[in-house]
Amino acid sequence: MKKGYWIAAALTLAFVGFGLTAFQKTLTPYLSFDEAKKARGVVQVMGALDKQSDRYDATREELSFDLIDDKGGRMPVAYKGIKPANFKDAISIVAIGRVHEGRIEAEKLLVKCPSKYQGAEVEKAYASQPASKS
Amino acid sequence: MYFWPGVAAIWGALLAGLAGVAVYVRVDRGRKDLLPLARTLYAAYATCVVAASAMLMTLLLQHRFDVSYVNSYSSAELPLHFLISTFWAGQEGSFLLWCFWGSLIGLFVWRSAKEQEAPVMVAYLATFLGLIAILCRQSPFKLLPPPAPADGVGLNPLLQDPWMVIHPPVMFIGFASLSVPFSFAIAALWKKRWDGWIVRALPWALLTFLTLGTAILMGGYWAYKTLGWGGYWGWDPVENTSLVPWLFTAALVHGMFLQRVRKRHRKINLILACTAYAAILYGTFLTRSGVLADFSVHSFIDLGITGWLVAILGTFIGLSIVMLAWRWRSIPVVEEEESPLLSRSVLFILGIAVFCALATVILLGTSAPILTRLSGTPSQVQTSFYAKTTTPAGFLLVFLASLVPFVSWKGDRFNEFLKSARRSLIVAAILTLVAVGFGARKPGTLVLLFTAFFAADMNLRAVLRKTKNAKLGGAGGYLAHVGVGIMLAGVVISGAYAKSQRVTLPVNVPKKAGGATLTFLRVVPGTAERKQAMEIKVDTARGKSFYAYPKMYENSRTGQLMANPSIASSPITDLYIAPQQYDPGQPETVGRDVRLTKGTTTNIEGVGFTFRDFNADRSAMMRGEKTVLVLTDLTITPADGVNRDVTIKYVFHMDGREAEAEEVDIPGVPRAKARVLAVSPNDGAVVLRLRGVSKDPGMEYQAATVESLSVDVTRKPLISLVWGGFYVMMAGGILAFVKRSKEARKAVLDIAKEESARGGAPVPATGPALPAHTRSRLE
Numbered sequence: 001m002k003k004g005y006w007i008a009a010a011l012t013l014a015f016v017g018f019g020l021t022a023f024q025k026t027l028t029p030y031l032s033f034d035e036a037k038k039a040r041g042v043v044q045v046m047g048a049l050d051k052q053s054d055r056y057d058a059t060r061e062e063l064s065f066d067l068i069d070d071k072g073g074r075m076p077v078a079y080k081g082i083k084p085a086n087f088k089d090a091i092s093i094v095a096i097g098r099v100h101e102g103r104i105e106a107e108k109l110l111v112k113c114p115s116k117y118q119g120a121e122v123e124k125a126y127a128s129q130p131a132s133k134s
Numbered sequence: 135m136y137f138w139p140g141v142a143a144i145w146g147a148l149l150a151g152l153a154g155v156a157v158y159v160r161v162d163r164g165r166k167d168l169l170p171l172a173r174t175l176y177a178a179y180a181t182c183v184v185a186a187s188a189m190l191m192t193l194l195l196q197h198r199f200d201v202s203y204v205n206s207y208s209s210a211e212l213p214l215h216f217l218i219s220t221f222w223a224g225q226e227g228s229f230l231l232w233c234f235w236g237s238l239i240g241l242f243v244w245r246s247a248k249e250q251e252a253p254v255m256v257a258y259l260a261t262f263l264g265l266i267a268i269l270c271r272q273s274p275f276k277l278l279p280p281p282a283p284a285d286g287v288g289l290n291p292l293l294q295d296p297w298m299v300i301h302p303p304v305m306f307i308g309f310a311s312l313s314v315p316f317s318f319a320i321a322a323l324w325k326k327r328w329d330g331w332i333v334r335a336l337p338w339a340l341l342t343f344l345t346l347g348t349a350i351l352m353g354g355y356w357a358y359k360t361l362g363w364g365g366y367w368g369w370d371p372v373e374n375t376s377l378v379p380w381l382f383t384a385a386l387v388h389g390m391f392l393q394r395v396r397k398r399h400r401k402i403n404l405i406l407a408c409t410a411y412a413a414i415l416y417g418t419f420l421t422r423s424g425v426l427a428d429f430s431v432h433s434f435i436d437l438g439i440t441g442w443l444v445a446i447l448g449t450f451i452g453l454s455i456v457m458l459a460w461r462w463r464s465i466p467v468v469e470e471e472e473s474p475l476l477s478r479s480v481l482f483i484l485g486i487a488v489f490c491a492l493a494t495v496i497l498l499g500t501s502a503p504i505l506t507r508l509s510g511t512p513s514q515v516q517t518s519f520y521a522k523t524t525t526p527a528g529f530l531l532v533f534l535a536s537l538v539p540f541v542s543w544k545g546d547r548f549n550e551f552l553k554s555a556r557r558s559l560i561v562a563a564i565l566t567l568v569a570v571g572f573g574a575r576k577p578g579t580l581v582l583l584f585t586a587f588f589a590a591d592m593n594l595r596a597v598l599r600k601t602k603n604a605k606l607g608g609a610g611g612y613l614a615h616v617g618v619g620i621m622l623a624g625v626v627i628s629g630a631y632a633k634s635q636r637v638t639l640p641v642n643v644p645k646k647a648g649g650a651t652l653t654f655l656r657v658v659p660g661t662a663e664r665k666q667a668m669e670i671k672v673d674t675a676r677g678k679s680f681y682a683y684p685k686m687y688e689n690s691r692t693g694q695l696m697a698n699p700s701i702a703s704s705p706i707t708d709l710y711i712a713p714q715q716y717d718p719g720q721p722e723t724v725g726r727d728v729r730l731t732k733g734t735t736t737n738i739e740g741v742g743f744t745f746r747d748f749n750a751d752r753s754a755m756m757r758g759e760k761t762v763l764v765l766t767d768l769t770i771t772p773a774d775g776v777n778r779d780v781t782i783k784y785v786f787h788m789d790g791r792e793a794e795a796e797e798v799d800i801p802g803v804p805r806a807k808a809r810v811l812a813v814s815p816n817d818g819a820v821v822l823r824l825r826g827v828s829k830d831p832g833m834e835y836q837a838a839t840v841e842s843l844s845v846d847v848t849r850k851p852l853i854s855l856v857w858g859g860f861y862v863m864m865a866g867g868i869l870a871f872v873k874r875s876k877e878a879r880k881a882v883l884d885i886a887k888e889e890s891a892r893g894g895a896p897v898p899a900t901g902p903a904l905p906a907h908t909r910s911r912l913e
Contacts, residue, residue, distance in 0.1 A: 004473065004480035008487035015488070015527060019495035022522045027502065029513040042516065059837075061638075082636070082714045082844050 028096060033073040037102050044096040045075055045104060049087070056083045067093060076103040084111045137201055140189045140275030147182035147233075148266045150175050155259050162252035169251075176244060176255065180237035183266075187234045190227065190274055194220055200282030203227065203274040209288035219299040220289050225422055225439075226274035228302060229265050235303075235310035236262045239338070243314055246334050246878060248885045253321035261313040261411070264446035268439050291696055297356040301349050305376060308346030309414055312379065314338035315386060319407035323457040328400045328466060329393070333874075333881045335407070336390045340871040342410075343387050344864060346380045351860050360698050366856070369520045371426050374500040375417030378493045382410035385489035387870075391611070392482045396543065398468045402486060408454035413493065415450055419443040426503055477545030478538060485534045492527040496520065529582055532622050535615040536589035539596035555592065562588035574631065582626045590619030610870030617863025624855025634848040636714065639670070641841040648709055648847035650674045652682075657716070660687055665696075668713055668843050672702065684713040684845065703854070710848040719841035725823040726834050727811060732818035735771075739827050741803060742771035745820055748813065749781075760788045764813055766820055772802025784810040803827060 028042045036043045047067030054065035063079045077095045094110035154175035161168050190203070194217060199205045207227075208220040222228045240258055247254040292298075315338055318331035353373060354366035367373065386406040393399050420426055423440035473479045498505075499515045506513040540546075540554040565587040566580055574580060593615035600609035637647045639654035646652075651673040660666035666687035673679040684700035699712035730736055730745035737743075749765035764784045769777050778801045785794040800806040806826035813820050828834050 003475065004477075004483040007475075007480070008483045011484065011530075012487045012491040015491040015523075016494055016498075018526075019491075019498055019523045022519050023498055023502070023515060026516040026519040026522075027506065027513045028516060029506070029511045031511070044514065055833075061636075 033067075033069055033075040036075065036099050036104065039099060042096065042098055042107070043104075044094055045069075046092055046094045047073075047075060048092055049090050050074070051088065054087070063087075067095065077106050077109075078103055079106040079109060084109060087111060135277035135279065136273060137189075137193065137198075137275040137277055140186055140193075141270075141273055143182045143186035143189060144266065144269050144273065144275075147179050147186065147237075148263065148270055150179040150182055151259050151263045151266060154179055155256050155263070158252045158256045158259070162256070172252070172255070173244065176240060176259070179259070180240060183230075183233050183237040186269075187221075187230055190230060191218070191221055193275075194218075197286070198282075199284065199286050200277055200280070201274075202276040202278050205278060205283055205286045207286070207289055209286040212289060212294075215296070215299050216289055216294050219293070219302075222302040222306075223289055223293060224274070226269060226272055228306065229269055230274060231303060232306045232309050233262050233265050233269070235307050236313060239310050239314065243317070243338075246882045247318075247321075248882060249889070250318070250321045250325060250327065250331065253324045254317045257317035257320040258313055261316065261450070264442070264449070268442050271442065272439055292360065295356055295360050297352050297359075301352045301356065304345050304352065305349035308342040308344075308349060308380075308383075311338045311341045311345070312383065312411055312414055315342075315390075315407040316411035319404050320453070320457060323404060323461045326461065326464060329397060332390050332393050332403065334878045336387070336394065337871060337875040337878050339383055339387050339390060339407075339410075340867060340874055342383045343380070344867045344871060346376060346383065347860075347864060347867070350376050350380060351857075355857070359701065366853075369499075369517045371500050372421055374496055375421050378497050378500070379410055379413040379417060381489050381493035381496070382406065382413050385486045385493070386410050388482055388489070389486050392479070392486075396479060399483070400465055401462075401467075402483075404458060404465070406486070406490075408450075408458070409490075412447070412451050412454065413497070415443075415447045416497070419447050420500065420504075473543075474545035476537070476541055476548060476551060478541050478543045480545075481534050481538055481541060485531065488527055488530045488534065492524065492531075495523045495527070499523075525578075525582075528622060528625075529585060532585050532589045532618060535618055536585060536592045538615065539592050539612055555588075558588055558591040558595065561591045569627070574627075576630065579626055579630045583623055586619045586622040586626065588619075590616050590623070593619065607869060607873045610866045610868070610873060612866070613869060614863045614866030617859045617861070617866055619859070620855050620862060621859030624852055624857075624859055628850045628853040628856060632848055632850045634846060636844065636846050638842050638844045641719075641843075644673075647845075648849045650709065650847075652711075652845070652847065654843045655681075658683065665698075668716065670700075670711065670843075670845070672709070672711075682709075682711050684711050686713045686716055705854050706852065708848075708850040708853050710846075710850060712846040712848070714844040714846055717839055717842045717844075719839050720836075722838040723836045724834055725825040726828060727821055727823050729819055729821045730768075738824065739829065740773045741800065741806075741827060742769075743822070744769040744771070746779075748815060748820070750815065762786045762788070764810070766810055766813070770801055772800070774802055776802070778802065780808075782808065782810050784813060786813070797825075800824070800827065 028044050029039070031039055031043050031045060033045060033047070036045045045067065047069045050066040050068050054063065056063045061080060061082055063081065063083050065077055065079075067075045067077055069075070075095075077093075079095070090111045092112045094112075095104050095106040096108040096110070097104050097106040099105075154172060157168050157172040157175055161172050193201050193204050194208055197204070197208070197210050203224060203226060204220075207223040208217055212220070220227075222231045240255075243258055244251055244255055315335040318335040322328060322331045350373070353376070357368065358366040386403065389399065389403045389406050393403050419440075423443050425440070499519050502515045503512050536558075537551075540551060562584050566574075566584045569583050570580065574583065593612040596612040597606075597609045597616060600606055600612065633648060635647050637645050637652070639645055639652055641654055641656070644651045644653045653671040653673075655669040655671055658667045658669050665685045667683040667685045670682045670684070671679060672682050680702065682700040682702060685696070685698040687696055697713045699710055701711075702709040726738070728736060728738060728743065730743060732745055732747065735742050735744040746767040746769060749767060751763045762785070764786060766782045766784060768780045768782065770780055771777050780798060780801065782798050783796040787793060795809040795811070797807045797809040800808050803826070806824065808822050808824050811821040811823045825834060
């Protein structure tokens with residue numbers, strides 16, 4: 001029986017170790033605009049929509065807009081996909097993706113809209129590709 | 135201001151519960167005469183909790199909108215079943231629901247605990263008193279300051295779904311019943327009764343396995359059918375925090391069964407019972423405290439109970455660790471001969487280890503925002519983290535489950551095992567070849583499929599073997615494993631071979647997508663019973679055609695755009711059409727629209743626009759003339775800083791004809807023009823369309839669009855196996871639950887008999903507390 005325990009312990013440790021590496025690899029940090037512009041890899045930034053800045057090309061399904069943070073910083077966002085519903089009403093938008101030349105190419109947008117329902121889903125996720133969830 | 139009877143009931147529950155704990159402690163110290171009082175106090179506690187729940191339900195049904203909770207979550211027009219479900223739409227109500235089930239389950243626990251009644255009930259009551267304390271502080275019976283609103287805010291439209299009506303109650307049965315194994319484990323540590331608790335706590339662990347599992351599936355089905363994600367699982371924190379306790383419960387169920395049969399491995403179950411309960415508390419903390427607010431598609435509101443939740447979590451984790459450390463050396467370890475690797479004992483240990491490792495890794499991913507916050511930069515893991523880690527763990531679990539049926543506890547030779555497995559290996563190989571025939575190619579997928587088929591067939595044969603011996607009742611575990619195998623096959627096939635495509639369908643133009651031809655025909659307007667839907671004609675490759683009606687509508691209360699997919703299901707494949715965007719179409723426009731309110735100055739590209747006033751011919755309006763002239767007075771301040779007054783004419787026709795708008799030059803800006811697009815005298819606002827103001831002409835141009843609907847079309851092959859496999863797994867769980875409940879009842883009766891034989895004295899607190907018959911037979 002001892003043998004069984006040892007294998008179980010080794011298996012668990014190996015798996016949790018594997019989990020930890022995967023964890024570090026897929027971690028996407030929440031960064032300020034300045035940090036994000038210097039960062040490599042996938043990051044996420046949050047800000048308010050500059051309502052004068054958004055452009056949407058319906059035929060190519062390309063959306064671009066600027067996010068503004070509370071310090072007045074500006075982060076241009078490019079997103080390939082259908083313009084999220086209620087986009088203009090967003091209180092805040094989270095963009096997740098990689099930064100190229102000072103512009104974040106978002107793979108995913110989280111659009112937070114005002115809701116008067118308590119505990120309601122006021123945030124909705126939009127993926128640049130058709131949602132590939134198992 | 136409070137609704138006093140409700141508050142009194144909750145405080146009554148707190149006081150009766152605390153008194154119950156105190157009296158049960160004295161009973162345990164030898165005051166047997168106080169036992170009736172302790173039971174009365176528990177009954178009083180349960181009565182108070184049930185009364186508080188009944189009062190909240192009554193307030194909801196009576197539309198007492200002066201009660202803050204009723205006002206926040208319900209409204210007068212909700213049909214009865216949704217109105218009932220508003221009970222658990224908010225945090226306070228769901229905590230109350232949790233306690234409600236707990237108070238009912240406790241009535242069974244106290245009867246079955248017998249000689250352990252005092253220690254078990256002390257721990258059991260303690261698990262709920264923290265929640266009751268939260269309800270005292272954050273009462274669902276708070277009143278709004280008068281006057282009472284005429285109607286409530288209403289129920290979140292996403293929750294207005296039959297699945298969401300039953301999902302929370304089922305889930306909270308699972309939460310509440312997990313308090314039972316935890317309390318028995320604490321009592322076992324306290325009283326050093328290492329084996330007797332298993333037989334009586336196992337049915338409750340199985341109940342959690344069943345109810346929490348069902349709740350998770352209902353949540354997944356709701357996400358698939360209503361949210362239009364295209365999937366049933368999104369690795370959202372809310373989903374994970376119910377999955378993790380469920381995995382620990384699955385580990386606990388296996389561990390308890392192992393201890394029942396082998397009389398060994400006591401430490402495992404003591405640890406697992408504490409861990410599973412801690413996982414539920416931790417999940418509650420994660421989802422209710424607001425710590426994940428920026429990281430989840432669900433939003434959480436901090437009600438100011440975070441400190442309380444942390445305190446409860448810390449108390450129970452600390453208590454578990456202290457109790458385990460205190461008794462660790464005195465837990466008897468049975469030395470035994472070395473079992474070979476291929477023995478059921480080793481397989482069980484390995485399985486439990488994988489369950490725990492998997493749960494820990496999911497918990498790690500879910501906790502990422504908290505863990506990384508400690509190091510400074512709050513971060514989140516991508517969903518690929520979960521796919522990467524759960525796949526090998528899922529494979530291992532199903533592989534282990536495939537070995538179990540034809541391996542004995544003591545172990546077998548590999549050759550003998552191979553002989554009994556041969557038939558299933560052939561079946562699995564054939565089924566995998568069929569999958570290859572349908573186009574499955576990826577080696578990883580094929581390995582997973584082979585294992586899933588092998589596990590399903592091995593366990594199916596074990597079920598049939600049991601049935602032949604008329605012992606179907608004991609086949610619960612095998613049947614559950616059959617279901618797990620089927621489910622894994624469904625998850626793999628529907629995940630790996632799903633084809634998803636986003637298409638924009640211009641009205642009346644057929645387009646190919648997902649192996650069918652789709653034609654968007656029209657918008658079907660909503661009625662009182664039916665939401666607005668999009669009519670799409672679907673012509674399949676086989677020449678069949680039907681109409682799909684994905685819903686897309688604006689919520690009348692919030693203006694939020696809601697979209698529900700349409701799913702055409704068959705046992706073979708689901709055609710999933712999720713609407714993304716509807717464009718009513720518009721002609722080509724040139725210009726930039728600006729809304730101005732009276733008296734304010736708006737700066738556009740260096741030009742100031744001040745809207746001074748309207749000048750409408752009100753007398754013409756009063757006379758009921760069909761045409762109204764509106765003059766809009768503006769002050770325009772170009773870059774040179776000189777104010778210029780401009781008046782623009784706008785002729786509005788009451789009979790629906792298009793308005794006539796004069797286009798004027800914008801002074802000081804060459805080639806720039808302005809006209810009135812719309813007026814709203816009630817708001818004191820005007821909308822101007824400006825041309826030539828922007829330096830970049832592209833910014834003012836919007837091409838014409840035709841009416842169109844964008845949809846995600848997904849073909850999900852054999853997703854029916856996911857649901858089907860789940861039902862089989864749950865059927866196995868129910869068989870096991872029935873069998874173990876019978877055993878538990880028998881054990882309780884035996885203890886009662888033994889007690890009366892001793893003249894009412896309880897069996898001594900040490901020594902073998904396990905009646906002979908509960909030693910389970912080997913097959």
